[in-house]
Amino acid sequence: MSKEKYLEAIRDSIVNLDFDKSREYTLKALEANVKPQEIISKSIAEGMDIVGKKFESGEYFLSELIVAGEIGKEITSILEPHLKGSEISRVGKVVIGTVRGDLHDIGKNIVAIMLEAAGFEVIDLGADVPPEKFVEAVKKENPDIVAMSALLTVTMVEMKNVIDALKEAGLREKVKVIIGGAPVTEEFARSIGADGYGADAVQGVRICKAWMEEKSKTKT
Amino acid sequence: MEFNKTSLSLEEIKFGFSKFPLKYGINLEVGNGKVIPEIKYFPRVKEDLKEEYINITKEVLNRAVDLGIKDLQLETELTYVETGNPKLAGEIVRSQRDIIEKYAKEYNINLGLRVTIADMRDFRKEKHDEESFTKMLETFEEVSKNGADVLSIESEGGKELFNYSIIRQDIIGIVVSLGLLSILDMKKLWKEIVKIARNNKVIAGGDSACAFANTAMRLAGGMKNNTIPHTLAAVVRSMSASRSLIAYEEGAVGPGKDCAYENVIIKAITGYPMSMEGKSSAVAHSSLVGNVAASACDLWSNEQVENIRLFGGYGPEVFLEILYYDTKLMNEAIKNKNQDCLKKILVESDKYLDPQAYVLSPEVALEIGKTIVSEKDTLLRTIFAGIKLVELMTKEERLNLNKNETRFLKVMKTTLEEISKEPYKKVEQALPTYEQKISEYRLKDYF
Known part of the structure; x- marks a missing residue:
């Protein structure tokens, strides 16, 4: 699987609210040397953005936005040990x-x-x-x-x-x-x-x- | 007593009539041919609560006299402050009782007083806060000795898991919360309440799934609200009936508590009189069930109103008047043999507009009731109550469901059916996972 495919798969697992798949693809992506920062900036950010839009258009419930957020949080916790201190940034x-x-x-x-x-x-x-x-x-x-x-x-x-x-x-x-x-x-x-x-x-x-x-x- | 069949037929589920009417208070007869207003109020001052309750009671009873009300129930819902102070709670109820007796005698009004105490337990504490549990029972004892006619509570066992689960639409979490934890807690609590009620010769009224199904209802909100699926809120209501039924299986006899919208299902099963709230409780919260909720009520309540000054008087007296006219309409319909017609209007005007109203219609409530009593096991009762409503909603073409709701209905169908295949295995797998996720969750204290 190419780097791009891993990033897409993680993003889609967030959009589909699939905890198991998000965990599986994140671990596989790390094994395949996909940079954790890219997973954060591309998969998580894009995934959350899509879910946010789905909520705004009435396609998703707020509770689904929450679930997506929790998936994003879990992916981040898997990535954190692989990030340097300076790479862990908070808004x-x-x-x-x-x-x-x-x-x-x-x-x-x-x-x-x-x-x-x-x-x-x-x-x-x-x-x-x-x-x-x-x-x-x-x-x-x-x-x-x-x-x-x-x-x-x-x-x-x-x-x-x-x-x-x-x-x-x-x-x-x-x-x-x-x-x-x-x-x-x-x-x-x-x-x-x-x-x-x-x-x-x-x-x-x-x-x-x-x-x-x-x-x-x-x-x- | 375990309920293994429903007590009422569809025709018998109607306002003003129950199979087992109650007589209590000062000549008050509930569920025997008329609907009675039940007024509930909330004090505005903190300094002298007793004085505030005295003023409210007088306000309400003066308005009752002015309007010519002949039957009335008051509900005092004690806050954490009064529940935590049994002596004060007793004094408040005693002072209300004295006023009630005076008005009953002077103006020939039939009166009853329900006292609801707060579930003040902190479930994060060891043994689910045994100290507060003991205090709650002391308060029940005090108010019983000092003039309460009916005892109620909105108990909260299982709520810490429910709160976590509902905002994540986590169906197994909701099932565990309602079908296991809440039921275990209800059994423990209601054994004690019924004992106190019997010892003091007062009525053990009933519990409400307010902390669960009303939380879901508030989150689901109105038509434009997209917080949680309305179909999920309706399923929570359906499942919550198996939990609220425990109070009656432990010996409560009604009238069920107003905010327990699941009371339509409970009435179908038990045949006991029920209090309900709907359009006239808009003062406390909005809902999509304002008319349908009245279709099977025996007492009709406003939920809660603050004792604040309005143009037409203080909040409680104003809302008593609104309730009174609501009940007059229903009672006139009974008298003129138009009850079936009015019941139909109340039901049909809400039923298909939202799943939360649909679940409260007598037809649906009866089906859910039958499903619940067909099972002995409380966990299965809860799961099957959910599945039954999902089935009914799926089949009902007239029910107003958008694409998003229809999508979620399918998710619920699959998930609940999956859980029902191996319920205890699924629950056992799920139970420990929440301990890691919810800091205030103390699973072992439920057993």
């Missing part, structure tokens, strides 16, 4: 959690998986996360973005407490803050001083990616 780093008093984490989990699939390093603090834990994580992990979720009107007010705690700790200017969840609105996001609001996971990830692109432009 950015996100600290994410569902705020204090709220145990609903399914939406947050979807966003976390999709951020990882988009190339972000994600530090997931879980559910029922108090402001001080967000602050601690920002100090320790030095993320680019803090993402918060809430499902209840009574807990969404905690998002402001997190932002206030970040301000108090002198960390607010170091991170972008994005919020989401059923009762949350753009207006609410503005009122508590968040930088962004994701109406759904896809939009949330899009905003985070745009922020990182902007950041990289500022750096250069």
Whole structure:
């Protein structure tokens, strides 16, 4: 099998949501000396792009986008031992959690998986996360973005407490803050001083990616 | 008691009538010829919860008097805060009870009070958080002693695996979660709840697969939502009935909890009265099942409304009025012998528009019910309930399915049939794999 065929086969296994085939072809491609970087930039990136388009056109469900993301993640974990340190690059780093008093984490989990699939390093603090834990994580992990979720009107007010705690700790200017969840609105996001609001996971990830692109432009 | 046949015929699955009506509370009779509103409310203040519940109860009962309501059930769904404080929970219920008795006497209203406690267990903890389990039972005991008429819960055993599986449309994970883990937990929990109910001479109402099937329903969402397949959400609903049935096999007698949309299937099997919610629960969440859900209800609920001020009064009193007119319509149809006609309208107006509505139509619910009781084994019941609905949806030409849904329906058919060939082998293979993937999953604590 030629190098191109391996790259195509891995890409197609992502598009077809086939875990077994993706693993099989990745291992075979490595044996055939296909460069891991090429698998990342061609097979995974192209595969995810196709799946993303299929989702946008209504041909795939979001859950299928998640599965594709997990396949991409698994392929990357097979490749990582073969990559040099400098070759492992991340789009950015996100600290994410569902705020204090709220145990609903399914939406947050979807966003976390999709951020990882988009190339972000994600530090997931879980559910029922108090402001001080967000602050601690920002100090320790030095993320680019803090993402918060809430499902209840009574807990969404905690998002402001997190932002206030970040301000108090002198960390607010170091991170972008994005919020989401059923009762949350753009207006609410503005009122508590968040930088962004994701109406759904896809939009949330899009905003985070745009922020990182902007950041990289500022750096250069 | 194990159910091995359905209790109701298709004609008997209808609003306002059950095979085993219940009498409880203050002269309240449920499932015996009329539909009764069940109002549920959510406190807005955190500081003085007891005072808030007192105010809500008075608001609601004043509106009931104003409207001339003669039969009413209130549902107090305790949050983690009150459930974790049995004494406070008891005090809240006692204060509500005192008001209820006063209004019943003064205004001659038949009243009942359901108390639902929160499943506050942290399943990541050793033995699935035994301490919280004990506290939950204490709270059930306290509210029973202080004036609750009906006990309910939306239990969450198996949810950690379900949450992982549903967003990945991982069918074996969903089967294990609903058909094994959730059922094991339900058996343990409902043995205790039924014991408490019997000791205190109150009613063990029922459980809801809210944490499972309603999560799937919310993810599936409306017509333009593409998060998970609507056919999958419907299959989860179908399979969840075998799980919710456990409460009744352990001794619960209804009325089933409002948000358990699978109650249509449960009613077909048990013949017990059921509470349902639909169009008037849009205040809490949107759904595609607003009318069909009413076709077999005995109590009609609003799901949850915050105690906030609206133009027409506070949320709970406003929604009581909406529920009341919904039930008046149904009761008038019963009185004027137009029930079959109204039932048909309620069903047909939703049934074919979405799989989530289709599964709740009495015809389909009865077929699923028959499938469930034809099996003794709970895992098989769950799998076959899923397969039966897939078969029915595949055959139904009138059902509104786009290409994407039709594609996924085929995936489900193949996967579920594959699992059904060697169910226990498939489950045994799958079980340990999730331990590596889900940090909060403690498999051994289910056994």
